[in-house]
Amino acid sequence: MRWTDGFIAADWGTTNRRAYRIDGEGACCEEFEDGKGILSVPAGGFPDAVAEIRSRLGDLPLLLAGMIGSNKGWQEARYVAAPAGINDLVQALVWPGEREAIVPGVSFQGDGRADVMRGEEVQLLGAVTAGDVPADALVCHPGTHNKWASVDGGQIAEFRTVMTGELFNLLKGHSILADLLKEDAQPDDAFARGVQHGLANEDLPSELFAVRARVLLGDAVAEDAPSYTSGLLIGTDVRIGLNGASASSIYVMGRPELTQLYAAALREAGREPIELDGEQSFLAGIREIAKRMP
Amino acid sequence: MRWTDGFIAADWGTTNRRAYRIDGEGACCEEFEDGKGILSVPAGGFPDAVAEIRSRLGDLPLLLAGMIGSNKGWQEARYVAAPAGINDLVQALVWPGEREAIVPGVSFQGDGRADVMRGEEVQLLGAVTAGDVPADALVCHPGTHNKWASVDGGQIAEFRTVMTGELFNLLKGHSILADLLKEDAQPDDAFARGVQHGLANEDLPSELFAVRARVLLGDAVAEDAPSYTSGLLIGTDVRIGLNGASASSIYVMGRPELTQLYAAALREAGREPIELDGEQSFLAGIREIAKRMP
Numbered sequence: 001m002r003w004t005d006g007f008i009a010a011d012w013g014t015t016n017r018r019a020y021r022i023d024g025e026g027a028c029c030e031e032f033e034d035g036k037g038i039l040s041v042p043a044g045g046f047p048d049a050v051a052e053i054r055s056r057l058g059d060l061p062l063l064l065a066g067m068i069g070s071n072k073g074w075q076e077a078r079y080v081a082a083p084a085g086i087n088d089l090v091q092a093l094v095w096p097g098e099r100e101a102i103v104p105g106v107s108f109q110g111d112g113r114a115d116v117m118r119g120e121e122v123q124l125l126g127a128v129t130a131g132d133v134p135a136d137a138l139v140c141h142p143g144t145h146n147k148w149a150s151v152d153g154g155q156i157a158e159f160r161t162v163m164t165g166e167l168f169n170l171l172k173g174h175s176i177l178a179d180l181l182k183e184d185a186q187p188d189d190a191f192a193r194g195v196q197h198g199l200a201n202e203d204l205p206s207e208l209f210a211v212r213a214r215v216l217l218g219d220a221v222a223e224d225a226p227s228y229t230s231g232l233l234i235g236t237d238v239r240i241g242l243n244g245a246s247a248s249s250i251y252v253m254g255r256p257e258l259t260q261l262y263a264a265a266l267r268e269a270g271r272e273p274i275e276l277d278g279e280q281s282f283l284a285g286i287r288e289i290a291k292r293m294p
Numbered sequence: 295m296r297w298t299d300g301f302i303a304a305d306w307g308t309t310n311r312r313a314y315r316i317d318g319e320g321a322c323c324e325e326f327e328d329g330k331g332i333l334s335v336p337a338g339g340f341p342d343a344v345a346e347i348r349s350r351l352g353d354l355p356l357l358l359a360g361m362i363g364s365n366k367g368w369q370e371a372r373y374v375a376a377p378a379g380i381n382d383l384v385q386a387l388v389w390p391g392e393r394e395a396i397v398p399g400v401s402f403q404g405d406g407r408a409d410v411m412r413g414e415e416v417q418l419l420g421a422v423t424a425g426d427v428p429a430d431a432l433v434c435h436p437g438t439h440n441k442w443a444s445v446d447g448g449q450i451a452e453f454r455t456v457m458t459g460e461l462f463n464l465l466k467g468h469s470i471l472a473d474l475l476k477e478d479a480q481p482d483d484a485f486a487r488g489v490q491h492g493l494a495n496e497d498l499p500s501e502l503f504a505v506r507a508r509v510l511l512g513d514a515v516a517e518d519a520p521s522y523t524s525g526l527l528i529g530t531d532v533r534i535g536l537n538g539a540s541a542s543s544i545y546v547m548g549r550p551e552l553t554q555l556y557a558a559a560l561r562e563a564g565r566e567p568i569e570l571d572g573e574q575s576f577l578a579g580i581r582e583i584a585k586r587m588p
Contacts, residue, residue, distance in 0.1 A: 114513045161500060210455070240496070
């Protein structure tokens, strides 16, 4: 069933969803974003939530990715084991109805590790399809849970999650540092100092406390705390994510306000970041999945 | 003014306070604990909160330690710079009234670091005074903010805070791991595995995400998550706190439910933990301060 007359693509996450109407030529001609993530949908409410998308974008087939396929979503789409490419995703599509398909996530098990992604796989493989990421590359995908993915032969070969965004939000929302973290982080000098500390040291849960101690003792100004703390977390993340990788160019994909911070951190680490807009990569990936559907 | 006829000692923290009536011989003869930490006291309310302590334990002089001396407490008692001993605390006492004294905290600045403690100094120096900790020792003081203190010549020479307890509480209360962390951690096999990972690896913000991924992929059981996660955080904490120290015996001071976890982690690290009850050390310290008051 190839959806040659157009379809609706949706990136349906935990707290938000973004839907796009794709025409027969693969162009995106209408879209919307709202706060109806899967956690806001009541039990049994997904058919209505899907009907609402159609009422806004047209009575078309739907191709859904993200947490909508988790065990808290509409119907569970089990993880495809890495290495995984577009065809693996297509073959493991789950069909809640005849005109609705859900893209599975990807899992990695190996080296004593275990990891999962859901939603990022469409962007990663979409960027490869679009030629924005080469068939062999290291890709960083910042977000609540940053993903470092090794692309090998055009497939997601392995990956590692670092929960940097969530840790920053926890500290900002509920910790002893909350008062100091009200403003947004900027890629400024304080950010660079945090990055350098995180790249060179393995003391994150100690250095986080020092953020406040330095301000109390006059060794730092309170205004620098958001950028320094963000830099400390992202520098630690980059140290973990590079993990001895020799690639000089690193692809950084996601929302521009986040990719710019990771790009700045990668430059501090002596790498050349190449920033990509995650939304365009998502559209490239979802179109490729639709094109290859049986 | 030596309070030879007895006094009231209080360890007054952010969310709790514990008060003790100490008689003329230095024995503790009555005590209570309640949830009236400094954050629960309204502006201008400290005289009333102090009067309430006296109404319960007697009309005696008061010696207060902990966050009561912070900039959110009754009156700020500035940090005494390490190295600091009992006499340094006595000389920097702050007097909100003629019969009320507040013990200052201790700060450390050096090696590019900055750190503060407030409350733990009484316990640390009290344990030295009581002979429970030798004049040269490495002491670990678990809590919301775990302190690793080097005692040198009977003084607090330097120290480092690791915010392990707060991170665990943030994860338990507000993170994607919250569902998995409802139960208390135990020093069991899962805890030991977490400790070993934290001792040997520098990937905390990545391994935290793996806790959930392992359960989703069947590599771990959900029941092990609280102990494994606690072990991971405490193992990381011990790696940071030992920081190349060669001491074979490490003194672990605090509440017994916490010291037992750190003691188990230190054994995994090949050290011999010696557990001490923080409350007894506090009483020893506060008695010594009262005895030396001018």
